[in-house]
Amino acid sequence: MSSNIVLTVDVREGTGTGAARAARREDLVPGVLYGGKLDPVAINLRGNEVRKALLTGNFISSMMELDHEGKRQQVIARDVQFHPVSDQVMHVDLFRVDEDTKINVEVAVRFVNESDSPGMKRGGVLNVVRHSVELVVPAGNIPDAIEADLTGLDIGDSVHISAIKLPEGAKPAIADRDFTVATLQGSRAVLTADEEEGADVAADAVEATEQKSDED
Template sequence: MSNELYTLNAEVRADLGTGASRRLRRADKVPAILYGAEKDAVALTLDHNKVLKSQEDEGFYSHILTLNIAGESVEAILKDIQRHPYKPKITHLDFQRVDANHKIHTKVPVHFLNEEKATKGGNTVAHLVTEIDVTCLPAALPEFIEVDVAALEVGATLHLSDIKLPAGVASVELAKGEGHDQAVVTLNAPKGSASEEATEEAAE
Protein backbone atom coordinates (compact mmCIF):
# COMPACT_ATOMS: atom_id res chain seq x y z
CA MET A 1 0.00 0.00 0.00
CA SER A 2 1.10 3.56 -0.64
CA ASN A 3 2.84 5.24 2.30
CA GLU A 4 0.56 8.18 1.66
CA LEU A 5 -2.24 6.35 3.50
CA TYR A 6 0.06 5.90 6.49
CA THR A 7 0.66 9.66 6.76
CA LEU A 8 -1.95 11.96 8.28
CA ASN A 9 -1.94 15.72 8.77
CA ALA A 10 -3.18 16.77 12.19
CA GLU A 11 -3.83 20.04 13.99
CA VAL A 12 -3.58 20.67 17.71
CA ARG A 13 -6.97 21.60 19.15
CA ALA A 14 -7.58 23.70 22.22
CA ASP A 15 -11.39 23.64 22.10
CA LEU A 16 -12.23 20.50 24.08
CA GLY A 17 -15.39 18.86 25.34
CA THR A 18 -18.42 17.09 23.88
CA GLY A 19 -19.83 20.19 22.21
CA ALA A 20 -16.52 21.02 20.54
CA SER A 21 -16.17 17.45 19.27
CA ARG A 22 -19.68 17.55 17.88
CA ARG A 23 -18.91 20.76 15.97
CA LEU A 24 -15.73 19.22 14.55
CA ARG A 25 -17.62 16.19 13.28
CA ARG A 26 -20.18 18.41 11.56
CA ALA A 27 -17.26 20.11 9.80
CA ASP A 28 -15.95 16.72 8.55
CA LYS A 29 -13.17 16.64 11.12
CA VAL A 30 -12.22 13.82 13.52
CA PRO A 31 -11.19 14.55 17.12
CA ALA A 32 -8.23 12.49 18.32
CA ILE A 33 -5.78 12.12 21.16
CA LEU A 34 -2.04 11.42 21.02
CA TYR A 35 -0.28 10.07 24.12
CA GLY A 36 2.65 7.95 25.25
CA ALA A 37 6.47 8.06 25.21
CA GLU A 38 6.41 9.82 28.59
CA LYS A 39 5.09 13.02 27.01
CA ASP A 40 1.92 14.97 27.68
CA ALA A 41 -1.20 13.94 25.83
CA VAL A 42 -2.16 16.20 22.92
CA ALA A 43 -5.68 16.72 21.56
CA LEU A 44 -5.75 16.68 17.76
CA THR A 45 -8.03 17.21 14.80
CA LEU A 46 -7.77 15.26 11.53
CA ASP A 47 -9.54 15.36 8.19
CA HIS A 48 -12.39 12.84 8.26
CA ASN A 49 -12.29 11.87 4.59
CA LYS A 50 -8.55 11.14 4.71
CA VAL A 51 -8.96 8.99 7.82
CA LEU A 52 -11.94 7.19 6.31
CA LYS A 53 -9.93 6.32 3.21
CA SER A 54 -6.85 5.23 5.16
CA GLN A 55 -8.73 2.99 7.58
CA GLU A 56 -10.16 0.92 4.74
CA ASP A 57 -6.74 -0.72 4.40
CA GLU A 58 -5.84 -3.42 6.91
CA GLY A 59 -2.31 -2.08 7.33
CA PHE A 60 -3.63 1.14 8.86
CA TYR A 61 -4.35 -0.76 12.09
CA SER A 62 -0.90 -2.33 12.54
CA HIS A 63 1.52 -0.09 10.62
CA ILE A 64 3.63 2.68 12.13
CA LEU A 65 1.80 5.86 11.15
CA THR A 66 3.24 9.34 10.66
CA LEU A 67 1.33 12.29 12.09
CA ASN A 68 2.35 15.69 10.76
CA ILE A 69 1.61 18.11 13.59
CA ALA A 70 2.57 21.79 13.29
CA GLY A 71 5.58 21.00 11.13
CA GLU A 72 6.74 18.06 13.26
CA SER A 73 6.51 14.42 12.15
CA VAL A 74 5.48 12.07 14.95
CA GLU A 75 5.48 8.29 14.62
CA ALA A 76 2.55 6.55 16.28
CA ILE A 77 0.32 3.49 16.18
CA LEU A 78 -3.46 3.46 16.23
CA LYS A 79 -4.67 2.18 19.60
CA ASP A 80 -8.42 2.73 19.28
CA ILE A 81 -10.95 3.85 16.70
CA GLN A 82 -14.54 4.79 17.51
CA ARG A 83 -17.28 4.73 14.88
CA HIS A 84 -20.82 6.01 14.53
CA PRO A 85 -23.26 3.16 15.34
CA TYR A 86 -24.80 3.14 11.86
CA LYS A 87 -23.31 5.91 9.70
CA PRO A 88 -19.99 5.46 7.83
CA LYS A 89 -18.28 7.97 10.13
CA ILE A 90 -15.23 7.86 12.39
CA THR A 91 -15.98 9.65 15.65
CA HIS A 92 -12.68 9.48 17.57
CA LEU A 93 -9.12 8.15 17.31
CA ASP A 94 -6.51 7.24 19.92
CA PHE A 95 -2.85 7.29 18.85
CA GLN A 96 0.16 6.17 20.88
CA ARG A 97 3.60 7.63 20.20
CA VAL A 98 6.35 5.14 19.44
CA ASP A 99 9.99 5.30 20.42
CA ALA A 100 12.44 3.41 18.20
CA ASN A 101 14.23 2.13 21.32
CA HIS A 102 11.19 0.95 23.26
CA LYS A 103 9.00 -2.07 22.54
CA ILE A 104 5.35 -1.55 21.68
CA HIS A 105 2.37 -3.75 22.48
CA THR A 106 -0.22 -4.05 19.73
CA LYS A 107 -2.39 -6.46 17.73
CA VAL A 108 -1.38 -7.74 14.30
CA PRO A 109 -3.87 -9.31 11.85
CA VAL A 110 -3.50 -12.94 10.78
CA HIS A 111 -3.48 -13.99 7.11
CA PHE A 112 -4.35 -17.66 6.55
CA LEU A 113 -2.59 -19.20 3.53
CA ASN A 114 -3.52 -22.15 1.28
CA GLU A 115 -7.06 -22.56 2.56
CA GLU A 116 -8.12 -23.85 -0.87
CA LYS A 117 -5.85 -26.88 -0.36
CA ALA A 118 -7.04 -27.54 3.18
CA THR A 119 -10.74 -27.36 2.24
CA LYS A 120 -10.65 -29.92 -0.59
CA GLY A 121 -13.25 -32.60 -0.05
CA GLY A 122 -15.56 -30.29 1.86
CA ASN A 123 -13.37 -29.65 4.90
CA THR A 124 -13.83 -26.29 6.60
CA VAL A 125 -11.24 -24.03 8.17
CA ALA A 126 -12.29 -22.45 11.47
CA HIS A 127 -10.47 -19.20 12.30
CA LEU A 128 -10.30 -19.06 16.09
CA VAL A 129 -8.43 -15.76 16.11
CA THR A 130 -8.10 -13.00 13.51
CA GLU A 131 -5.24 -11.12 15.18
CA ILE A 132 -2.37 -11.84 17.54
CA ASP A 133 -1.22 -9.73 20.49
CA VAL A 134 2.51 -9.01 20.09
CA THR A 135 5.37 -6.99 21.51
CA CYS A 136 8.36 -5.79 19.47
CA LEU A 137 10.46 -2.77 18.63
CA PRO A 138 8.71 -0.45 16.15
CA ALA A 139 11.12 -1.37 13.34
CA ALA A 140 10.21 -5.06 13.67
CA LEU A 141 6.43 -4.57 13.64
CA PRO A 142 4.90 -6.77 10.91
CA GLU A 143 1.89 -5.60 8.89
CA PHE A 144 0.40 -9.08 9.28
CA ILE A 145 1.32 -12.62 10.38
CA GLU A 146 1.00 -15.52 7.94
CA VAL A 147 -0.36 -18.91 9.01
CA ASP A 148 -0.09 -21.71 6.42
CA VAL A 149 -2.85 -24.32 6.76
CA ALA A 150 -1.91 -26.43 3.70
CA ALA A 151 -0.54 -29.32 5.78
CA LEU A 152 -3.15 -29.12 8.55
CA GLU A 153 -4.85 -32.50 9.11
CA VAL A 154 -8.59 -32.92 9.64
CA GLY A 155 -9.41 -32.44 13.33
CA ALA A 156 -6.07 -30.80 14.05
CA THR A 157 -5.56 -27.37 15.59
CA LEU A 158 -2.67 -24.94 15.28
CA HIS A 159 -1.81 -23.02 18.45
CA LEU A 160 0.26 -19.90 19.05
CA SER A 161 3.29 -22.04 19.78
CA ASP A 162 2.99 -23.54 16.28
CA ILE A 163 3.13 -20.13 14.58
CA LYS A 164 6.51 -18.84 13.44
CA LEU A 165 6.58 -15.15 14.28
CA PRO A 166 8.90 -12.72 12.46
CA ALA A 167 12.30 -12.04 13.99
CA GLY A 168 12.11 -9.74 16.99
CA VAL A 169 8.37 -10.30 17.51
CA ALA A 170 7.01 -12.08 20.61
CA SER A 171 3.52 -13.32 21.52
CA VAL A 172 2.04 -11.56 24.54
CA GLU A 173 -0.11 -14.58 25.46
CA LEU A 174 2.73 -17.12 25.29
CA ALA A 175 4.83 -14.88 27.52
CA LYS A 176 2.20 -15.35 30.26
CA GLY A 177 3.25 -18.98 30.61
CA GLU A 178 1.53 -22.36 30.65
CA GLY A 179 -2.16 -22.33 29.85
CA HIS A 180 -1.93 -19.41 27.42
CA ASP A 181 -1.10 -21.32 24.23
CA GLN A 182 -4.14 -19.98 22.42
CA ALA A 183 -5.76 -21.99 19.59
CA VAL A 184 -5.47 -20.18 16.25
CA VAL A 185 -7.07 -22.34 13.55
CA THR A 186 -8.75 -25.75 13.23
CA LEU A 187 -9.55 -27.90 10.20
CA ASN A 188 -12.96 -29.54 10.47
CA ALA A 189 -14.29 -32.47 8.45
CA PRO A 190 -17.47 -32.08 6.36
CA LYS A 191 -20.68 -32.25 8.39
CA GLY A 192 -21.86 -35.82 8.92
CA SER A 193 -18.63 -37.42 7.69
CA ALA A 194 -16.96 -40.36 9.39
CA SER A 195 -13.97 -38.11 10.22
CA GLU A 196 -16.22 -35.62 11.96
CA GLU A 197 -17.96 -38.32 13.98
CA ALA A 198 -14.60 -39.76 15.01
CA THR A 199 -13.40 -36.32 16.07
CA GLU A 200 -16.55 -35.75 18.14
CA GLU A 201 -16.24 -39.18 19.80
CA ALA A 202 -12.61 -38.46 20.68
CA ALA A 203 -13.62 -35.11 22.18
CA GLU A 204 -16.32 -36.79 24.28
Protein backbone atom coordinates in the same frame (compact mmCIF):
# COMPACT_ATOMS: atom_id res chain seq x y z
CA MET B 1 4.26 -2.23 9.33
CA SER B 2 4.57 1.38 8.23
CA SER B 3 1.54 2.61 6.30
CA ASN B 4 3.13 5.72 4.70
CA ILE B 5 0.14 7.70 5.97
CA VAL B 6 0.87 11.30 6.97
CA LEU B 7 -1.81 13.29 8.79
CA THR B 8 -1.77 17.03 9.38
CA VAL B 9 -2.47 17.81 13.02
CA ASP B 10 -3.28 20.97 15.00
CA VAL B 11 -3.38 21.39 18.76
CA ARG B 12 -6.98 21.85 19.89
CA GLU B 13 -7.33 24.75 22.28
CA GLY B 14 -10.66 23.78 23.80
CA THR B 15 -11.67 20.44 25.25
CA GLY B 16 -15.00 18.84 25.95
CA THR B 17 -18.13 18.22 23.90
CA GLY B 18 -18.57 21.80 22.69
CA ALA B 19 -15.07 22.09 21.28
CA ALA B 20 -15.36 18.68 19.63
CA ARG B 21 -18.65 19.63 17.95
CA ALA B 22 -17.17 22.90 16.71
CA ALA B 23 -14.26 20.98 15.20
CA ARG B 24 -16.56 18.56 13.37
CA ARG B 25 -18.55 21.44 11.88
CA GLU B 26 -15.30 22.53 10.23
CA ASP B 27 -14.68 18.99 8.91
CA LEU B 28 -12.03 18.36 11.54
CA VAL B 29 -11.73 15.13 13.53
CA PRO B 30 -11.08 15.68 17.24
CA GLY B 31 -8.65 13.34 18.93
CA VAL B 32 -6.08 12.87 21.63
CA LEU B 33 -2.35 12.19 21.31
CA TYR B 34 -0.77 10.38 24.23
CA GLY B 35 2.02 7.99 25.20
CA GLY B 36 5.76 8.28 25.49
CA LYS B 37 7.28 10.77 27.93
CA LEU B 38 4.99 13.65 26.97
CA ASP B 39 1.60 14.63 28.35
CA PRO B 40 -1.63 13.91 26.46
CA VAL B 41 -2.57 16.61 23.96
CA ALA B 42 -6.00 17.39 22.49
CA ILE B 43 -5.69 17.56 18.71
CA ASN B 44 -7.65 18.09 15.50
CA LEU B 45 -7.06 16.15 12.29
CA ARG B 46 -8.20 17.02 8.77
CA GLY B 47 -11.41 15.13 8.02
CA ASN B 48 -10.56 14.44 4.37
CA GLU B 49 -7.12 13.07 5.33
CA VAL B 50 -8.60 10.74 7.95
CA ARG B 51 -11.25 9.42 5.55
CA LYS B 52 -8.63 8.80 2.87
CA ALA B 53 -6.39 7.02 5.39
CA LEU B 54 -9.24 4.80 6.54
CA LEU B 55 -9.89 3.69 2.96
CA THR B 56 -6.35 2.27 2.73
CA GLY B 57 -7.22 -0.37 5.33
CA ASN B 58 -3.98 0.42 7.16
CA PHE B 59 -5.22 3.02 9.61
CA ILE B 60 -5.69 0.87 12.70
CA SER B 61 -2.53 -0.55 14.30
CA SER B 62 -0.19 0.66 11.56
CA MET B 63 2.56 3.17 12.13
CA MET B 64 1.73 6.61 10.69
CA GLU B 65 3.19 10.10 10.91
CA LEU B 66 1.68 13.29 12.22
CA ASP B 67 2.78 16.56 10.66
CA HIS B 68 2.58 19.54 13.00
CA GLU B 69 3.97 22.69 11.41
CA GLY B 70 6.63 20.69 9.56
CA LYS B 71 7.63 18.51 12.51
CA ARG B 72 6.93 14.78 12.24
CA GLN B 73 5.83 12.38 15.00
CA GLN B 74 5.31 8.64 14.55
CA VAL B 75 2.05 7.31 15.97
CA ILE B 76 -0.26 4.31 16.08
CA ALA B 77 -4.05 4.65 15.97
CA ARG B 78 -5.39 2.88 19.04
CA ASP B 79 -9.08 3.68 18.71
CA VAL B 80 -11.46 5.22 16.19
CA GLN B 81 -15.02 6.13 17.14
CA PHE B 82 -17.74 6.37 14.50
CA HIS B 83 -21.22 7.90 14.57
CA PRO B 84 -23.70 4.99 14.88
CA VAL B 85 -25.92 6.27 12.06
CA SER B 86 -23.83 8.34 9.65
CA ASP B 87 -20.50 6.47 10.14
CA GLN B 88 -18.81 9.87 10.47
CA VAL B 89 -15.48 9.64 12.29
CA MET B 90 -16.16 11.18 15.70
CA HIS B 91 -12.87 10.79 17.57
CA VAL B 92 -9.41 9.26 17.18
CA ASP B 93 -6.94 8.12 19.83
CA LEU B 94 -3.30 8.22 18.72
CA PHE B 95 -0.35 6.73 20.60
CA ARG B 96 3.22 8.06 20.25
CA VAL B 97 5.72 5.39 19.16
CA ASP B 98 9.09 4.85 17.55
CA GLU B 99 10.39 1.90 15.53
CA ASP B 100 11.27 -0.15 18.62
CA THR B 101 8.25 0.64 20.81
CA LYS B 102 6.59 -2.64 21.79
CA ILE B 103 2.82 -2.58 21.37
CA ASN B 104 -0.03 -5.09 21.54
CA VAL B 105 -1.84 -5.57 18.24
CA GLU B 106 -4.35 -8.04 16.79
CA VAL B 107 -2.88 -9.68 13.68
CA ALA B 108 -4.91 -11.77 11.24
CA VAL B 109 -4.05 -15.44 10.73
CA ARG B 110 -3.76 -16.61 7.11
CA PHE B 111 -3.92 -20.36 6.42
CA VAL B 112 -1.74 -21.59 3.55
CA ASN B 113 -0.91 -24.83 1.68
CA GLU B 114 -4.32 -26.44 2.09
CA SER B 115 -3.59 -28.57 -0.99
CA ASP B 116 -0.63 -30.12 0.86
CA SER B 117 -2.78 -31.28 3.77
CA PRO B 118 -3.79 -34.99 3.62
CA GLY B 119 -6.73 -34.24 5.88
CA MET B 120 -8.05 -31.49 3.63
CA LYS B 121 -7.66 -33.76 0.58
CA ARG B 122 -9.82 -36.36 2.34
CA GLY B 123 -12.57 -33.77 2.78
CA GLY B 124 -11.65 -32.60 6.25
CA VAL B 125 -12.92 -29.29 7.60
CA LEU B 126 -10.63 -26.60 9.03
CA ASN B 127 -12.07 -25.37 12.33
CA VAL B 128 -10.54 -21.94 12.92
CA VAL B 129 -10.33 -21.26 16.66
CA ARG B 130 -8.61 -17.88 16.27
CA HIS B 131 -8.97 -15.76 13.14
CA SER B 132 -6.49 -13.30 14.67
CA VAL B 133 -3.82 -13.46 17.35
CA GLU B 134 -2.74 -10.73 19.74
CA LEU B 135 1.00 -10.13 19.46
CA VAL B 136 3.50 -7.98 21.29
CA VAL B 137 5.53 -6.55 18.45
CA PRO B 138 7.81 -3.58 17.63
CA ALA B 139 5.77 -0.75 16.14
CA GLY B 140 8.06 -0.67 13.12
CA ASN B 141 7.57 -4.35 12.33
CA ILE B 142 3.82 -4.98 12.51
CA PRO B 143 2.86 -7.70 9.99
CA ASP B 144 -0.22 -7.61 7.78
CA ALA B 145 -0.86 -11.22 8.80
CA ILE B 146 0.86 -14.33 10.11
CA GLU B 147 0.75 -17.60 8.17
CA ALA B 148 -0.30 -21.00 9.51
CA ASP B 149 1.09 -23.77 7.29
CA LEU B 150 -1.28 -26.73 6.82
CA THR B 151 1.30 -28.91 5.05
CA GLY B 152 1.15 -32.52 6.29
CA LEU B 153 -1.83 -32.01 8.60
CA ASP B 154 -4.33 -34.84 8.82
CA ILE B 155 -7.75 -35.11 10.40
CA GLY B 156 -7.40 -34.80 14.18
CA ASP B 157 -4.30 -32.61 14.01
CA SER B 158 -4.13 -29.10 15.46
CA VAL B 159 -2.20 -25.92 14.67
CA HIS B 160 -0.69 -24.32 17.77
CA ILE B 161 0.87 -20.88 18.00
CA SER B 162 4.32 -22.45 18.42
CA ALA B 163 4.05 -23.83 14.86
CA ILE B 164 3.60 -20.36 13.34
CA LYS B 165 6.66 -18.30 12.43
CA LEU B 166 6.34 -14.83 13.93
CA PRO B 167 8.06 -11.64 12.76
CA GLU B 168 11.39 -10.75 14.29
CA GLY B 169 10.93 -9.29 17.76
CA ALA B 170 7.30 -10.45 18.03
CA LYS B 171 5.82 -12.79 20.62
CA PRO B 172 2.30 -13.89 21.55
CA ALA B 173 0.56 -11.76 24.15
CA ILE B 174 -0.62 -15.03 25.72
CA ALA B 175 2.65 -16.42 27.02
CA ASP B 176 1.59 -19.04 29.55
CA ARG B 177 0.44 -21.75 27.12
CA ASP B 178 0.84 -23.02 23.57
CA PHE B 179 -2.71 -22.17 22.52
CA THR B 180 -4.61 -23.68 19.61
CA VAL B 181 -5.18 -21.61 16.49
CA ALA B 182 -7.08 -24.20 14.42
CA THR B 183 -7.99 -27.88 14.29
CA LEU B 184 -8.59 -30.18 11.35
CA GLN B 185 -11.83 -32.09 11.78
CA GLY B 186 -13.46 -34.79 9.71
CA SER B 187 -16.64 -33.95 7.86
CA ARG B 188 -19.62 -36.27 8.32
CA ALA B 189 -18.93 -37.79 4.90
CA VAL B 190 -15.35 -38.62 5.87
CA LEU B 191 -16.36 -40.01 9.24
CA THR B 192 -19.06 -42.18 7.64
CA ALA B 193 -16.57 -43.53 5.12
CA ASP B 194 -14.12 -44.33 7.93
CA GLU B 195 -16.87 -46.05 9.90
CA GLU B 196 -17.89 -48.11 6.89
CA GLU B 197 -14.26 -49.05 6.24
CA GLY B 198 -13.91 -50.12 9.86
CA ALA B 199 -17.09 -52.17 9.63
CA ASP B 200 -15.84 -53.88 6.44
CA VAL B 201 -12.55 -54.76 8.11
CA ALA B 202 -14.40 -56.19 11.11
CA ALA B 203 -16.73 -58.20 8.86
CA ASP B 204 -13.78 -59.62 6.91
CA ALA B 205 -12.16 -60.66 10.18
CA VAL B 206 -15.33 -62.42 11.35
CA GLU B 207 -15.71 -64.18 7.99
CA ALA B 208 -12.11 -65.37 8.09
CA THR B 209 -12.62 -66.73 11.60
CA GLU B 210 -15.78 -68.57 10.58
CA GLN B 211 -14.08 -70.11 7.55
CA LYS B 212 -11.23 -71.34 9.74
CA SER B 213 -13.73 -72.87 12.18
CA ASP B 214 -15.52 -74.70 9.32
CA GLU B 215 -12.22 -76.10 8.07
CA ASP B 216 -11.37 -77.36 11.53
